[in-house]
Amino acid sequence: MxxxxxxxxxxxxxxxxxxxxxxxxxxxxxxxxxxxxxxxxxxxxxxxxxxxxxxxxxxxxxxxxxxxxxxxxxxxxxxxxxxxxxxxxxxxxxxxxxxxxxxxxxxxxxxxxxxxxxxxxxxxxxxxxxxxxxxxxxxxxxxxxxxxxxxxxxxxxxxxxxxxxxxxELQPTTLRFLMSGVDLRAFSDWLKEFDKDRNVTTVADIDNQLHLSTAYTWDNDKNWALKPLFDKGVEDGIIEDEDRNYFQIFTVPGMNTTIAFNCPRVYFDRLINPLDLSDYSQAVQKGRASILRISNFCKKYFRGFESAYISNIADVLGIRxxxxxxxxxxxxxxxxxxxxxxxxxxxxxxxxxxxxxxxxxxxxxxxxxxxxxxxxxxxxxxxxxxxxxxxxxxxxxxxxxxxxxxxxxxxxxxxxxxxxxxxxx
Ligand SMILES: Cc1cc2nc3c(=O)[nH]c(=O)nc-3n(C[C@H](O)[C@H](O)[C@H](O)COP(=O)(O)OP(=O)(O)OC[C@H]3O[C@@H](n4cnc5c(N)ncnc54)[C@H](O)[C@@H]3O)c2cc1C
The missing domain is CATH 3.50.50.60 (FAD/NAD(P)-binding domain)
Incomplete structure (x- = not known):
């Protein structure tokens, strides 16, 4: 051969x-x-x-x-x-x-x-x-x-x-996931109201499907619209402080009730080494626990997510x-x-x-x-x-x-x- x-x-x-x-x-x-x-x-x-x-x-x-x-x-x-x-x-x-x-x-x-x-x-x-x-x-x-x-x-x-x-020379890893069962119309209507100046939110109707993206980060210089909700989530114990390090979501073409999450960032008290078997394995487990909290957070605080559920967790850790x-x-x-x-x-x-x-x-x-x-x-x-x-x-x-x-x-x-x-x- x-x-x-x-x-x-x-x-x-x-x-x-x-x-x-x-x-x-x-x-x-x-x-x-x-x-x-x-x-x-x-x-x-x-x-x-x-x-x-x-x-x-x-x-x-x-x-x-x-x-x-x-x-x-x-x-x-x-x-x-x-x-x-x-x-x-x-x-x-x-x-x-x-x-x-x-x-x-x-x-x-x-x-x-x-x-x-x-x-x-x-x-x-x-x-x-x-x-x-x-x-x-x-x-x-x-x-x-x-x-x-x-x-x-x-x-x-x-x-x-x-x-x-x-x-x-490392960056945080991320375990990405999808939530389905989202009422995208209700979510986008709410989001447009919530992020009035639309600094990080975009919503568009493309090929007869609603598409959107939005984001939030805990960085102090970026006072993005979703901040009060994330603050409340931490205060209410729904998410942990680290879960809101970075949050970014997108719709997915052909998945009419689904949102793709570019989070949670996963790290310990240091950045993980993705080539270390123990680091990698613990990071996947930590990421999944965080996904559960973030999904509960979305269901509680985002309109349109009331019936949403985790539909897919990535098979592998995202390594930058x-x-x-x-x-x-x-x-x-x-x-x-x-x-x-x-x-x-x-x-x-x-x-x-x-x-x-x-x-x-x-x-x-x-x-x-x-x-x-x-x-x-x-x-x-x-x-x-x-x-x-x-x-x-x-x-x-x-x-x-x-x-x-x-x-x-x-x-x-x-x-x-x-x-x-x-x-x-
Ligand atoms: C969390 C995260 C978010 C990102 N967000 C974006 C984004 O929004 N937009 C964007 O454009 N880019 C984004 N990127 C960057 C981009 O996705 C990656 O850098 C890029 O896809 C990496 O491509 P690659 O070909 O190097 O590796 P991969 O696409 O990961 O391919 C490596 C392949 O090799 C296989 N493989 C590994 N080892 C072996 C082996 N020993 N034998 C056989 N097969 C093996 C794996 O299974 C895999 O299929 C993101 C990256 C991460 C981690």
Missing amino acids: KYDVIVVGGGTAGCAAAYMLGKFGKKVLIIEKQSYLGGSMTAALVTPMMKTSDNSINNEFKDDFIKNMKKYNAAITYSDGNSGWFNPEIAKIVLDEMMKAANVHVYFNTLIKSVNIVNKNIVSIGIDNICQNNKMLSLSIETKYIVDATGNCDVGVLSNCEFINTEN VSRRIRGKYVYTIENLKSGKKFKNPVLISNYPVDVHSDKKDKSILDKSIVEYQLPVEALMANDIDNLFVVGRCISADFYAQAALRIIPSCFSMGVGVAKFLNNRI
């Missing part, structure tokens, strides 16, 4: 890379830990995509994904022009269909176990299928190139690659940052802020530096950023010649990664690598 490219991790960036390579006629295999594609978009319930620059490049995967999602009423273009509002459940189906159309092979419930390196090249990988009733099915598969799209850079670890020193590989180029915040131009950019974006914090008033959303480029060399492992890295674990410093990690940029990275490899295979 020999592939042109094996993509390890069929998530946000991995799907984009595999799909484009398949479209280019390459023989491609995805190795995916879950039993569905999409990664953070589906398993961590991260929706919608953030809006990015009008000058963005390598948009082919995003455009095809949205076009296919729209066939099932599973994506909308929001009133601010953001075309990236999507339904995470239908995304699983659409990504299956897209990989099939691009002739990409997919192995689900599969983990990469080993790499065989010859002359600084990975020539084959070993995999374990984790759904064989404890009888592990182990296979060895040959490849010309390998794309590490695991988010945590697992292929880089197996290949003994060097990483950027990431000590204390973990390991980052040392690439042929290490992209820095100075590169990003100066808008440095490169010969082979894989993405162009203007999304701000977005650092979430566990501390009051310490989160950063630096909107002074104008437009920046990321070079393909930041996606090339320094230590292994045929290893490319896409997604949140690329070769970038902490603050640059905090701008680069959004879904449309991960898509562009995948497409950019696919185009680069297309000329070489």
Whole structure:
């Protein structure tokens, strides 16, 4: 069995890379830990995509994904022009269909176990299928190139690659969830009244469905409209102080009574290390307890939520940052802020530096950023010649990664690598 490219991790960036390579006629295999594609978009319930620059490049995967999602009423273009509002459940189906159309092979419930390196090249990988009733099915598969799209850079670890020193460079994790049974009309009418100046609330009728978003944070400099309710929630013992660190909600296309929550942020008396098994497991449990409190809070204080219920809790913790590989180029915040131009950019974006914090008033959303480029060399492992890295674990410093990690940029990275490899295979 020999592939042109094996993509390890069929998530946000991995799907984009595999799909484009398949479209280019390459023989491609995805190795995916879950039993569905999409990664953070589906398993961590991260929706919608953030809006990015009008000058963005390598948009082919995003455009095809949205076009296919729209066939099932599973994506909308929001009133601010953001075309990236999507339904995470239908995304699983659409990504299956897209990989099939691009002739990409997919192995689900599969983990990469080993790499065989010859002359600084990975020539084959070993995999374990984790759904064989404890009888592990182990296979060895040959490849010309390998794309590490695991988010945590697992292929880089197996290949003994060097990483950027990431000590204390963490952000809070978030366990996202959905509530259904919401009377969206009643909620939006109430919300429009409650947040009269609409500083963080938007409501729009799109494709015959009501869509909205709103937010609240405990930061003192942001006196957002929902504050009195969160204060009361804490006072009444419905939520704990930490539960209101950050609260953000969106409607979901095609889910007429559902709200998606970009919260709770999860941390202990310190930020958790998402690569530490004990930290990770305790964080999931802590997140679920917080979800229960937040859902009770919404039912008690938000009109339209009276009959609402938790309908989905993310399968995995949302991780903003973990390991980052040392690439042929290490992209820095100075590169990003100066808008440095490169010969082979894989993405162009203007999304701000977005650092979430566990501390009051310490989160950063630096909107002074104008437009920046990321070079393909930041996606090339320094230590292994045929290893490319896409997604949140690329070769970038902490603050640059905090701008680069959004879904449309991960898509562009995948497409950019696919185009680069297309000329070489
Ligand atoms: C809480 C949170 C909220 C966010 N909000 C937004 C937002 O609103 N809009 C936006 O645009 N971006 C947002 N982001 C950023 C964005 O969602 C992520 O940075 C991006 O999706 C990461 O993509 P990725 O390809 O690096 O990883 P993922 O999409 O997570 O993909 C990694 C894939 O690899 C698989 N995998 C991992 N290890 C292995 C292994 N060893 N073997 C096989 N498979 C493996 C995983 O199962 C997964 O499918 C948010 C992120 C978080 C955490």
